[in-house]
Amino acid sequence: MTQTDFPTTASPDGGAHSGHHGERKFRDYFTFNPDHKVIGLQYLVTSFVFYILGGVLATAIRTELATPASDFVSPDTYNGLLTLHGTIMIFLWIVPAGAGLANYLIPLMIGAKDMAFPKLNALAFWMIPPGGLMLIASFFLETPKAGWTSYPPLSLVSGQVGEGIWIMSILVLGTSSILGAINFVVTILKMRIPTMPMNKMPLFCWAMLATAALILVGTPVLAGALILLAFDLFAGTAFFNPSGGGNPVVYQHMFWFYSHPAVYIMVLPLFGTISEVLPVHARKPIFGYQAIAYSSLAISFLGLIVWAHHMFTSGTPAWLRMFFMIATMVIAVPTGIKIFGWLATVWGGKISLNSAMLFGLGFIAVFVIGGISGVMLASVPFDIHVHDTYFVVAHMHYVLFGGSVFGIYAGIYHWYPKMTGRMMNEPLGRIHFVLTFIGMNLTFLPMHELGLLGMNRRVAMYDPRFADLNVLCTAGSYLLAISTLPFLFNAIWSVFKGKPAGDNPWRALTMEWQTTSPPAIENFEGVPVLKTGPYDYGLERNGSQPGLASSDTPALSGGSPT
Ligand code: HEM
Ligand SMILES: [Cu+2]
DSSP states (O other): OHHHHSOSSOOOTTOTTOTTOOOOOGGGGGSOOOOHHHHHHHHHHHHHHHHHHHHHHHHHHHHHTTSSSOOSSOHHHHHHHHHHHHHIIIIIIIHHHHHHHHHHHHHHHHTOSSOSSHHHHHHHHHTHHHHHHHHHHTTTSOOOOSTTTTOTTHHHHSOHHHHHHHHHHHHHHHHHHHHHHHHHHHHHHHOSOTTOOGGGSOHHHHHHHHHHHHHHHHHHHHHHHHHHHHHHHHTOOOSSOGGGTOOHHHHHHHHHHHHHHHHHHHHHHHHHHHHHHHHHHHTSOOSOHHHHHHHHHHHHHHHTTOGGGGOTTTTOOHHHHHHHHHHHHHHHHHHHHHHHHHHHHHTTSOOOOOHHHHHHHHHHHHHHHHHHHHHHHHSHHHHHHHTTBHHHHHHHHIIIIIIIIHHHHHHHHHHHHHHHSBOOOHHHHHHHHHHHHHHHHHHHHHHHHHHHHTOBSSOSOOOGGGHHHHHHHHHHHHHHHHHHHHHHHHHHHHHHHSOBOOSOTTOOOSGGGGSOSSOBTTBSSSOOOOOSOTTOTTOOOOSOSTTTOSTTSOOOSSOOOO
16 A cells, blocks of 8 residues: 555656656655655755754753853753754754755756665665654653763763663664765766766765765764763773773774764765855856865865864874874865865856855855864864863854855755745845844854853853853844744745746756756656756857856856867
């Protein structure tokens, strides 16, 4: 019976001309469905639900921090809220949201009918809800309290039940992430249409290749660390437990060997997204295609050899700190190459400042600030002063909120018409952007100053001299909470009432726009043909691309059609 409930091939339906217009039913989205588009949306919607939960926790944290005293929740509860906030935002919002975009887009961008391993793909998604439910269950049993980093010895003494739940949940979510990554790599390498060589594929695919490499190399090491931690916790071993002769710093090495790359796992898919969004809405070819593509791989490689910049104050020997300091600073080079490529792409373009573009430009602005504070932190003498202060909190939120969240929003505004067949409401989108941009800066900019003044991170109570700046941060966080409302309304309302989008409302050149919106169940009718490069905006061509020949593509010197 279920087989007929979700047909995996285009259903003729008896309709005369609906051969490739098979449509998804609403209930398909609640089933184990191997269609990558269903899975992509499942990821995106689920992760957004967790984003809201993580956001509620953040608001509670900021409410506690509105005053120096511990008056809203107990310090113990505060630690639980903070741990769950960080864990949910990273493992249940940003990582799966990136995987959602990738699942939806990769096959469409390379002209494939689905991912290489569709069932594995569905399995990867269906591991997310149990992983998340475990963390939610911890509210009722015992919340984990050792922070998202879960350093021993703290994690060994802060409550067995909560910590056990945390470890199990991360193991499940990490496995899901590995299964997803296997699919991304094989699909990108093996399932492109024959006419698409690697150097003609959209930059989003390059970024996902780099992301998947990091997931595959890093995540097993995290899993190893967590399993050993679980032994220490439940079996009385002492791998990390100093009271039994174990070494907690080894945990830090293993944790950061995954978790530094994880920051790129979180941001590379959005780097890819920005490389797709900017050329379309600036009507210009991407500047430096190869440089941007290869810089993703360079970031991926360098990202694997910088982890100990999180451990400058953990007794790391001086010569080793020097190596990690220099390696960390070197990452700024491929990252800078991307930033310059993006700026040169929009420079002189015919920019439409729509919501997707606003979030794209906002991404660059905010991410650059986070990159700069990152390079500052890479410097050992500076880091020793501000490590474990709010300066680090400011840095990570500029890169993660400014980078990842802005990037996800840019992607949603850009691909929503493809995913739903309807446009989102533009004025609401712009209000969303303005409120988010102001709220984000109001919340996190003062944290730089707080860190420099010496306010510790992860504390529920603080010296009253930090009070004024904290009020600003808390006000900003309320604004951020409010800023989500126009988006939520817009995303739901537009599914039903948005203006019909047509196949290619942005007149974009990448292949996902060559099929219907939303795409038919098997994506394309037959094997699609590559008519232009993915970013040949404004270049002279044979006019074979319908809907693109119009004159508002700026003329550019050089470049000939493929
Ligand atoms: C130019 C690029 C970057 C550099 C040089 C850099 C450098 C650093 C350094 C040195 C620290 C350690 C600070 C300390 O604990 O004392 C740090 C922390 C952190 N960075 Fe970055 N970073 C960069 C980019 C990013 C990106 C792209 C992300 C995420 C998308 C990110 C996320 C984080 C997070 C989450 C932490 C704090 C982890 C914690 O202790 O809880 N960073 N960064
Ligand atoms: Cu790092």
